[in-house]
Amino acid sequence: MRIIAIGDIHMxxxxxxRIPEIGSADLVIINGDLTNFGGTDDAKRVLDTVMTANPSVxxxxxNLDKPEVNDYLEDLGINLHKQARLLRHRLCLIGIGGSNKTPFATPSEFSETELAAFIEHAYEQARASIDLTEPVEKIKIPTIFVSHTPPFGTAVDRLASGTHVGSSAVLSFIEERQPALCICGHIHEAAGTDHIGRTPICNPGMLSKGGWVEITVNDTTVQATLHDRI
Structure with a gap:
């Protein structure tokens, strides 16, 4: 299975x-910020372009998308926020959109308590979809955690000033559950990679700057390659 992950499209x-062989990918993941403070109409324009290149999205x-974008994605049946998706009984995706609080009062921000509750909701949905009582991370199906906001205190949540602005709730989930991979974004200047325990973290940055992640899933193995140009 070959997956392309992008984010911070901003229209x-x-x-x-220009992403190589995007049309043949099994799935394209969009990790938030489709628009610039936009709603459904702007999100539709973005999705129409992406889904022309590959309809599996x-x-x-x-945080820069209005809440109505979440409703629109839900209506389309392609939403990841607060949800788990089991793909071909080989891979589980857990998604969390929006961001933690910023100084800029952007349209879709949440407290750390809210983010933690969203993540737990998605995680419990993952357990239910796999029909297990065991923790998801203990089974053979790998999990990719798709979080728009990066984990706090890492190389991928740092502003140009050096200040860390990621989410403590996202950090706690990764520390406890150790998913096979975390895809994040939000902090454009922090594009790059890091690790939390066994979990690789990839922030591709803005799509317009060339950032995207290529993910290959073979059996129970997940490999991610961060690309910085297209």
Whole structure:
């Protein structure tokens, strides 16, 4: 299974057509910030472009998308926020959109308590979809955690000033559950990679700057390659 993960599109969706072999990918994940303070109409324009390149898409809203974008993705049946998706009984995706609080009062921000509750809701949904009583991370099906906001205190949540602005709730989930991979975004200047325990973290940054992640799933193995140009 080959998956392309992108985020922080901010209306510049045409760049997606330059991702090599995007049309043959099994899935495209959009990790939030489709728009710039936009709603359904802007999100539709972005999705139309991405889905022309590849119609197999799952997406979630970011903090710069209005809450109605979340509703629109839900209506389309492609929403990841607060949800778990079991793909071909080989891979589980857990999604969390929006962001923790910022100084800018962007449209879709949440407290750390709210984010933690969203993550727990998705995690419990994952357990139910796999029909297990065991923790998801103990089974053979790997989990990819798709979080618009990065985990706190890492190389991928740092502003140009050096200040860490990621989510403590996201950090706690990764520390406890150790998913096979975390895809994040939100902090454009922190594009890059890091690790929390056994979990690789990838922040591709803005799509218009060339950032995207190529994920390959073979049996129970997940491999991610961060690309910084298209």
């Amino acid at each position: 510049a969706a045409d760049a997606v057509t 799952l997406a979630q809203f970011g």
